Amino acid sequence: MIELKELVKRFGDRTVIDRLTITIQRGETFGLLGPNGAGKTTTIRILTMLTKATAGSVRIAGFTLPEDEQKIKSLIGVVPQFFNLDNELTAEENLELHGRLHHMDKAERRQRITSLLEYVELDDRAKDPVGKFSGGMKRRLMIARALLHRPQVLFLDEPTVGLDPQVRRRLWDLIRRMNEEGITVLLTTHYIEEAEHLCSRVAIVDKGKLIALDSPKELCHRVGQFVVEWTEADALRTQFFASREAAAQFVGNLSCVAAIRHSNLEDVFVELTGRKVTG
Numbered sequence: 323m324i325e326l327k328e329l330v331k332r333f334g335d336r337t338v339i340d341r342l343t344i345t346i347q348r349g350e351t352f353g354l355l356g357p358n359g360a361g362k363t364t365t366i367r368i369l370t371m372l373t374k375a376t377a378g379s380v381r382i383a384g385f386t387l388p389e390d391e392q393k394i395k396s397l398i399g400v401v402p403q404f405f406n407l408d409n410e411l412t413a414e415e416n417l418e419l420h421g422r423l424h425h426m427d428k429a430e431r432r433q434r435i436t437s438l439l440e441y442v443e444l445d446d447r448a449k450d451p452v453g454k455f456s457g458g459m460k461r462r463l464m465i466a467r468a469l470l471h472r473p474q475v476l477f478l479d480e481p482t483v484g485l486d487p488q489v490r491r492r493l494w495d496l497i498r499r500m501n502e503e504g505i506t507v508l509l510t511t512h513y514i515e516e517a518e519h520l521c522s523r524v525a526i527v528d529k530g531k532l533i534a535l536d537s538p539k540e541l542c543h544r545v546g547q548f549v550v551e552w553t554e555a556d557a558l559r560t561q562f563f564a565s566r567e568a569a570a571q572f573v574g575n576l577s578c579v580a581a582i583r584h585s586n587l588e589d590v591f592v593e594l595t596g597r598k599v600t601g
């Protein structure tokens with residue numbers, strides 16, 4: 323559905339995407355996970371035609387960039403990281419504007435706006451100016467806007483950044499529901515939990531390079547499903563094990579208190595890069 327081949331982006335002499343090759347299947351919720359500055363937003367900006375790649379190729383739904391730009395535009399929906407709704411317009415008017423930009427006819431626009439405002443549970447706020455909305459409501463409205471012209475692929479750049487945990491979970495439900503209804507989702511995140519909860523597969527990126535790609539479960543299996551943590555000389559030490567039994571045996575031989583827990587994508591990132599995803 324989405325194919326990036328040897329994608330490169332340079333700003334001057336800085337390479338921020340370094341020969342990224344990823345294939346995303348139709349119907350996946352796929353995550354680009356990495357710390358700030360890893361090149362996630364730049365990748366989305368290339369795929370959504372807001373910037374051009376320096377080298378490499380992109381295909382979306384069988385169409386190629388830049389040749390089929392117009393066709394691809396009609397097939398994708400984009401939810402950028404930063405709010406770009408018109409605060410002075412109502413929820414309904416913001417969607418109306420987008421529908422017109424996509425040349426949707428009036429009857430379809432009306433019908434889609436009504437059903438999408440219901441879908442994101444903002445139907446009772448349709449006539450309110452967006453300036454009065456909370457962060458979570460604005461994000462939901464941006465999702466409704468991105469879905470208005472019935473895209474096959476949805477790009478979400480850090481969909482829950484800055485939102486509190488409860489609002490985040492509500493958005494996760496919405497993203498899951500869209501995916502169940504057949505939309506291919508590509509999202510970027512630096513939240514480990516978000517990638518683990520939502521994504522069928524995750525590409526871990528660091529400094530523009532792909533460092534691992536698989537399902538969250540497989541990635542954790544690769545480092546070892548269980549982690550032993552203990553403190554030694556005031557430093558936190560960790561060791562990975564394939565089974566709880568092996569971890570327990572190791573703990574039995576330690577002369578201090580230790581904890582056993584399941585590994586997560588943060589562990590995978592630390593193992594591969596020596597650093598944490600989250601600051």
Ligand SMILES: Nc1ncnc2c1ncn2[C@@H]1O[C@H](COP(=O)(O)OP(=O)(O)OP(=O)(O)O)[C@@H](O)[C@H]1O
Binds near residue numbers: 333356357359362
């Ligand atoms: N227009 C630009 N000119 C120069 N450098 C840029 C430009 N846009 C991005 N960069 C640099 O490219 C690198 C990757 O940025 P990008 O925003 O893609 O990372 P990210 O993984 O999405 O992180 P974040 O979550 O902070 O947005 C960063 O070092 C950034 O400073």
